[in-house]
Amino acid sequence: MANLHRFANPNRFLRLSRAILPWSASLTVLLFIVGLYFALFASPADYQQGETVRIMYVHVPSAWIAMLCYSVMAAASATALIWRHPLADITARAAAPIGAGFTLIVLATGSLWGKPMWGTWWVWDARLTSVLILFFLYLGHIALSRAFDDPTRGARAAAVLALVGFVNVPIIKFSVDWWNTLHQPASVSRLAAPAIDPAMLRPLLLMALAFTAYFVTLLLLRIRAELTSRKIRALQLAQASAE
Amino acid sequence: MKPKRRRLYFVLFGMATLGVAAALVLSAFQDNLVFFYSPSDLAERQVEPGRRLRLGGLVEAGSVQRDGSTVHFTVTDLAQTVQVSFTGILPDLFREGQGVVTEGTVQRDGSFLASDVLAKHDETYLPKEVADALKASGQWRDGAENQALEGSEGTAQ
Amino acid sequence: MDRIYEYLQMGGHAAFIWPALGLTATVLILMLVLSLHDLRTGEAVLRRLEATRTPRRARRSPPDSHPEPNYEA
Structure with a gap:
């Protein structure tokens, strides 16, 4: 536990993030260049879906990150509630807008993919509905954690919301297996071999890595921004009480 | 008990309770969460004519007949079949042997009058050349048919 | 030219593929910029606040024990 507390120390985190950020940022740029090259040029059209398969290369990684981000947020919220680590609330608060952004991308690109392939922008099937709920959970978390001037006051309620909403994550993942949906089942994470040809799996995984590196970079940046604004607040309060 | 430990158990217990509650609610609403019924579901359920519902399955190969702007085809889950007729524009991906979800009403003669047709594609992604080569060498396992079989097993539970 | 035009057409699905990619890029860049x-x-605000505070602090403690991290990124 002593080790965990060391990482929870904000100054230690700042030093660590300053060491990681240049690497994760350059990795993001590099992976996006390679990933986009494969996604847009060096990959074939699908035998059924034609060129629209290229939407998959941004839609599916966004969906993975949207769920990863929620898991990070839920883990941070549990840590905040149980161990009261100073960084945990900050992490959850920094993660929520990122998750909302990725979920927005999933919904919009899915809609733009569904129209030409399924023949509809939107249906209320279990997969699409549970992802929409994920989006509202993120918005709720953002609103709740920013509802008070003092950021520590909304944090407890937001952490409970994040944990309660976590039941939605397995529902999203398994909705396509548990119920009949218009959305197709998983292609990559299934017990059998992936149902994607290597020529299409390559751009998908490269883009997924690029999105992950981007997520790490952005999360570190946002945590730093959050730490800075807490420091400003503490200084202003100290000054106000000194005067 | 230390407060940290107490809070840990409290959160774990809360999450477990919540998970069980969610599982119970979802299984209770199983019928409403299903987006479409398969032909086998329809045969099992004795749906009264005129009720709106969605029917999904595969478009049986060789069953599509065009009659002016009206299309007739058979939807199958490889166990039961239903005759469907539809007037309107079909989605790009509507093909024989591929998945489809139709919305409409069951007629008195047991056929299905669709007012909407959506294409359902499977999770297989292949370049055209690879798909052609597999078909030519006889190694083609139709992803859509596998999926329909899995789907009908799933709903039979 | 024709090959570029054909590529941009995306097999007739340009109206769906390019907006999807454009929207993704917009959201990702916007999140980063904000x-x-x-x-x-x-x-910047923190630096200003600390600058106004330093004189008082300097009277109480030697400057090298300053616990605040260096904010030159």
Whole structure:
């Protein structure tokens, strides 16, 4: 536990993030260049879906990150509630807008993919509905954690919301297996071999890595921004009480 | 008990309770969460004519007949079949042997009058050349048919 | 030219593929820009606050024991 507390120390985190950020940022740029090259040029059209398969290369990684981000947020919220680590609330608060952004991308690109392939922008099937709920959970978390001037006051309620909403994550993942949906089942994470040809799996995984590196970079940046604004607040309060 | 430990158990217990509650609610609403019924579901359920519902399955190969702007085809889950007729524009991906979800009403003669047709594609992604080569060498396992079989097993539970 | 035009057509699905990619790029870039902006303005405010505070602090403690991290990123 002593080790965990060391990482929870904000100054230690700042030093660590300053060491990681240049690497994760350059990795993001590099992976996006390679990933986009494969996604847009060096990959074939699908035998059924034609060129629209290229939407998959941004839609599916966004969906993975949207769920990863929620898991990070839920883990941070549990840590905040149980161990009261100073960084945990900050992490959850920094993660929520990122998750909302990725979920927005999933919904919009899915809609733009569904129209030409399924023949509809939107249906209320279990997969699409549970992802929409994920989006509202993120918005709720953002609103709740920013509802008070003092950021520590909304944090407890937001952490409970994040944990309660976590039941939605397995529902999203398994909705396509548990119920009949218009959305197709998983292609990559299934017990059998992936149902994607290597020529299409390559751009998908490269883009997924690029999105992950981007997520790490952005999360570190946002945590730093959050730490800075807490420091400003503490200084202003100290000054106000000194005067 | 230390407060940290107490809070840990409290959160774990809360999450477990919540998970069980969610599982119970979802299984209770199983019928409403299903987006479409398969032909086998329809045969099992004795749906009264005129009720709106969605029917999904595969478009049986060789069953599509065009009659002016009206299309007739058979939807199958490889166990039961239903005759469907539809007037309107079909989605790009509507093909024989591929998945489809139709919305409409069951007629008195047991056929299905669709007012909407959506294409359902499977999770297989292949370049055209690879798909052609597999078909030519006889190694083609139709992803859509596998999926329909899995789907009908799933709903039979 | 024709090959570029054909590529941009995306097999007739250009109206769906390019907006999807464009929207993804817009959201990703916007999130990055807004977060960087937050960080930069926050750090600027913090530097100003610490500058006004330092004289008082210097009277109480030697300057090298300053616990605040260096904010030159």
